[in-house]
Amino acid sequence: MAGRRALKAVLIDLSGTLHIEDTAVPGAQDALNRLRQASVAIKFVTNTTKECKRNLLERLKRLNFDLTEKELFTSLSAARSLLEQKQLRPMLLVEDSALEDFTGVVTSEPNAVVIGLAPNHFSYQTLNRAFRMILEGAPIIAIHKARYYKRKDGLALGPGPFVAGLEYATDCKATVVGKPEKTFFAQALSDLGCSPSDAVMIGDDARDDVCGAQNAGMLGILVRTGKYREGDENKIDPPPHLTCNSFTDAVDHILQNLL
């Protein structure tokens, strides 16, 4: 990579890249250990709206991945950062399993609407309360805006449609905090003292991981695991820096070519 400084940070997606549900991607733990031997910062970045950090860490530890809470940056963390930065008091449309990541955030007399995937909150009455708050000036903060996700029984609505509905009703635009937003990647790098041009992102989602990271000025590596479908690499412009079979191949490429 002529003109590129040596790589300082690697951002790594979780679901679909390191593991698929409760199974690790073969060889991923070893590859991660090899990457840790190199002098490069590592951060794990994920669009979760339902799992708090503690749950994510426990799941990864059960799969023998070695990481610390400080290394984990999630869309829930990004939402919390935004709330703190703007000193907002949220109405939290998130499931109970995500509430832990908002411990200590003041939610009385709310003046912002935070929306994750929260089937238990998506009733007409609750959405109507959110609607009225937005009409009175409360900003809409979307954990992310996915149209749908894959559940064991088939595809199911993501938070996106409910965000889009409130946007339509109020003629307001939500601030999206998760991938593929530029600010998400910038926040993930912020405490590493590393600029986007010194970082690479590895993930299985061409749009949210690779395209998002590259729009933020990073390199993007697409892995053919998880939600990857044949030809995904051709759906984004510019194309991925690299498309490879798995996280192991991505780490090999980094160790051999980018350091």
Next chain:
Amino acid sequence: MAGRRALKAVLIDLSGTLHIEDTAVPGAQDALNRLRQASVAIKFVTNTTKECKRNLLERLKRLNFDLTEKELFTSLSAARSLLEQKQLRPMLLVEDSALEDFTGVVTSEPNAVVIGLAPNHFSYQTLNRAFRMILEGAPIIAIHKARYYKRKDGLALGPGPFVAGLEYATDCKATVVGKPEKTFFAQALSDLGCSPSDAVMIGDDARDDVCGAQNAGMLGILVRTGKYREGDENKIDPPPHLTCNSFTDAVDHILQNLL
């Protein structure tokens, strides 16, 4: 009106034009009776998603308006017509109070999603069932797509946001059947043997009544009752044929200038 043939039909909005909740607009009954003396067809057209025809007729009769079921054309009727024309079996996301207008429509093994204002059906589970049907090819039919409506306790979400959410999730466009759609006005006129250029629409909603009718080739008269707000006539292009204080003035204008 040089070049215009004599008027053959008058379409009249209900809520906000003839009555406001359970109070008639002063003089509206008399004006309607005077209009009936002229040789002009009359149709009452309304965007309702919750009230079946029988309820609407009963309410209007209590207010001493004289009209028959045949003269009433509603967005629920328009939805039913579309279902019959396309031989579709709907999943009906409408409140129980609207179901009467779908009596006899086959709803087993549904292959279309019909959405009205149905707070009791707007749960995640039900919307998810609709979502999966749409992914499998079921069309989305929106009774109308209003962003919100006025309730006694304040503004409340209309069917529009839920339609918009399903459109976002599935990347499909809904067929909207109520005002301001061109086909709604065309259907309202269809059994009168009258072309749009021979018809006028009277209503209090600049966008749904007047702009919609004028886009369909009719004249539009805006009345300053109901939801009318100062300056509404300047928000549509072309402007209304006429803006006047009330339904009575609209009828006077028609009797004096358009027949």
